[in-house]
Amino acid sequence: MTELVPPPSTSGKGLLDRVEDALLPLINLVFLLLMFFIVAGQLTEQPLPELPGSTRSEQEQAPEADLIVTANGQWQVRGATLTETSLLPELPEPDAENPLKIAADQTLSMADLEHLLQLLEKGGYTEVLLLTEPEA
Structure with a gap:
């Protein structure tokens, strides 16, 4: 009787x-x-970034906004409410190294924010930071 499966080839190795x-x-x-x-x-050689939820030092402060946009779409710079024509002269000069910081209310509509960003772009602002608050 012949085997159906041939024995494995070991090529002489153990x-x-x-x-x-x-x-x-x-x-x-x-x-x-x-x-x-x-x-x-x-x-x-850069240190690792701070992880979310880690304790912040008391010396750290939240960055101050150059422009505050309220829920009803009003623009405020240093506490003064401004119109579309008076906004650009009151803002700091456009600078790529120091972008304009905008704090907008979370209920602000996207259309109002887009209108503001278009106005800022016409004024020469190419870099802006939109400041947000983390949810508690």
Whole structure:
């Protein structure tokens, strides 16, 4: 009677030699990954950013807004309510390194915000920061 399945070819190697041959690529891969993470971990010397929910120091203060937009769409600079024609002269000069900080009420409509941003763009402002408050 003949066998249906031929015996596995061992090519003259013992079981231990075959296991070592199979583990060698895995060992190489683990070594390369280890080297990658060692090198990648030392590329930057900048400290890690603060995680959300971490305690803030008491010396830190929220940034002050250059422009406040109320819920009903009024624009305020240093406490004074301004119109479309008087807004741009009261704002600081456009500066790419110090963007204009805008604090808008969370109920402000997108149309009102878009109108304001178009007005600011016409006035030369290319960089603006929209300040938000985290939900408690």
